[in-house]
Structure formats: structure tokens, C-alpha cells
Amino acid sequence: GESVGLHLPTLSVQEGDNSIINCAYSNSASDYFIWYKQESGKGPQFIIDIRSNMDKRQGQRVTVLLNKTVKHLSLQIAATQPGDSAVYFCAENIFGSSNTGKLIFGQGTTLQVKP
Amino acid sequence: NAGVTQTPKFQVLKTGQSMTLQCAQDMNHNSMYWYRQDPGMGLRLIYYSASEGTTDKGEVPNGYNVSRLNKREFSLRLESAAPSQTSVYFCASSYRHLMNTEAFFGQGTRLTVV
Numbered sequence: 001g002e003s004v005g006l007h008l009p010t011l012s013v014q015e016g017d018n019s020i021i022n023c024a025y026s027n028s029a030s031d032y033f034i035w036y037k038q039e040s041g042k043g044p045q046f047i048i049d050i051r052s053n054m055d056k057r058q059g060q061r062v063t064v065l066l067n068k069t070v071k072h073l074s075l076q077i078a079a080t081q082p083g084d085s086a087v088y089f090c091a092e093n094i095f096g097s098s099n100t101g102k103l104i105f106g107q108g109t110t111l112q113v114k115p
Numbered sequence: 116n117a118g119v120t121q122t123p124k125f126q127v128l129k130t131g132q133s134m135t136l137q138c139a140q141d142m143n144h145n146s147m148y149w150y151r152q153d154p155g156m157g158l159r160l161i162y163y164s165a166s167e168g169t170t171d172k173g174e175v176p177n178g179y180n181v182s183r184l185n186k187r188e189f190s191l192r193l194e195s196a197a198p199s200q201t202s203v204y205f206c207a208s209s210y211r212h213l214m215n216t217e218a219f220f221g222q223g224t225r226l227t228v229v
């Protein structure tokens with residue numbers, strides 16, 4: 001069935017350390033993955049995406065890794081800052097036979113940054 | 116440039132009442148979406164409109180209807196609200212349906228049905 005899951009509901013890291021947030025997906029037909037950040041009281045904000053023909057993509061302080069063999073996605077945040085504290089969602093795009101697609105979200109991981 | 120604007124921000128309804136959640140975007144995006152978010156869960160797609168003039172069901176469409184009024188506006192209607200529809204509702208838009216990296220979300224509407 002379709003499911004996107006994150007391994008840990010809460011991740012606590014020290015300011016300045018690197019953070020790694022993991023996500024498992026179940027649909028091998030998924031071809032596009034996105035990480036979103038949601039701060040309290042706000043809507044999700046796009047962070048970075050990756051297509052299924054890639055293994056790695058880097059942004060500013062963030063890196064997304066995709067392992068299609070084990071259906072695993074991770075978000076790495078370098079030098080974590082207090083402003084990174086939020087809930088992080090992975091989402092996968094699944095295209096149906098009509099090629100319209102739908103975005104399935106995971107349950108989210110709360111990142112807490114300790115000063 | 117406001118991005119995606121949702122109204123209202125908060126609403127309390129009695130069971131059986133109806134209401135319409137409004138969403139407007141000023142980015143000239145083709146595709147718009149309605150999601151709901153429940154505590155401890157990710158977002159679930161209710162309905163979407165891949166382009167002006169089309170709407171399609173998402174994961175959890177029951178109890179909702181939508182209207183793509185024009186390219187800018189996409190409304191979500193609850194005809195007879197139920198407590199199970201208590202949730203935070205997010206509208207989103209993207210230039211192209213699910214293929215564009217620039218997917219923008221509104222600030223959300225917190226709905227309580229008593």
C-alpha cells in the first residue's frame with residue numbers, strides 16, 4: 001500500500017551539530033520526493049526535492065539522499081541552528097495511470113535544537 | 116506579493132452547519148490543492164485542481180466539495196460539518212501539477228466542529 005513514514009517522531013540535537021532525518025517509503029513507482037519544513041502555526045515550506053534518477057542533491061546547508069534499493073530518503077542539515085527547529089515532512093509523488101499524480105506526506109519528525 | 120492566502124484563519128462550527136474555506140494565489144499558478152492536517156499526522160490531500168476548469172479527488176474527499184472559481188481561486192466547501200472534520204486545512208499552489216519544485220502553502224485554517 002501507499003505509505004511514507006519517518007523513523008523518529010522527535011529528534012533532539014545540539015546547536016552546531018549535524019542533523020539527519022530519515023524517511024522510508026513503500027511505493028517503488030514514486031518518482032519524485034520533497035522535504036518540507038513546518039514551523040508552529042505556519043504552512044509547510046519547501047526545502048529541497050530530488051527525482052528518482054538521482055541519489056543525492058545538495059542545497060544550502062541541506063542535503064537529501066535517496067536510496068531506491070531500500071526505499072529510503074534522508075535529509076541532512078549541516079550546522080543545525082535554533083531556527084531549524086520545526087516539524088519536517090517527507091513527501092513522495094506517485095503518478096497514477098492518468099498521469100495526474102498525488103503527493104503523499106509522511107507523519108513528520110519534530111527537530112528540537114538545544115542551545 | 117501575498118503568495119497563497121486563506122480565509123478565515125479560525126472557525127468554529129456546529130455539527131451540521133455548512134461553510135466555505137476560501138483560497139487565493141497571486142503567483143499565476145496553474146495547480147491548486149486542499150489538504151487537511153490532523154495532530155501527529157502529515158498532510159492528506161482532499162481535492163486538487165491540476166488546471167483551471169478541472170478538479171479531482173485526493174485521498175480523503177468524502178464530506179467535501181471544491182470549486183475552481185478561476186485561475187486564482189480554489190474554494191473548499193463543507194456542506195454538513197461533522198466533528199471528524201475538525202482539523203487544520205491548508206491550501207497550496209504550484210505552477211504545474213506536482214512537477215514543480217515551487218509548491219507554496221497558505222498559513223492554514225483551523226476548523227473546530229462541535
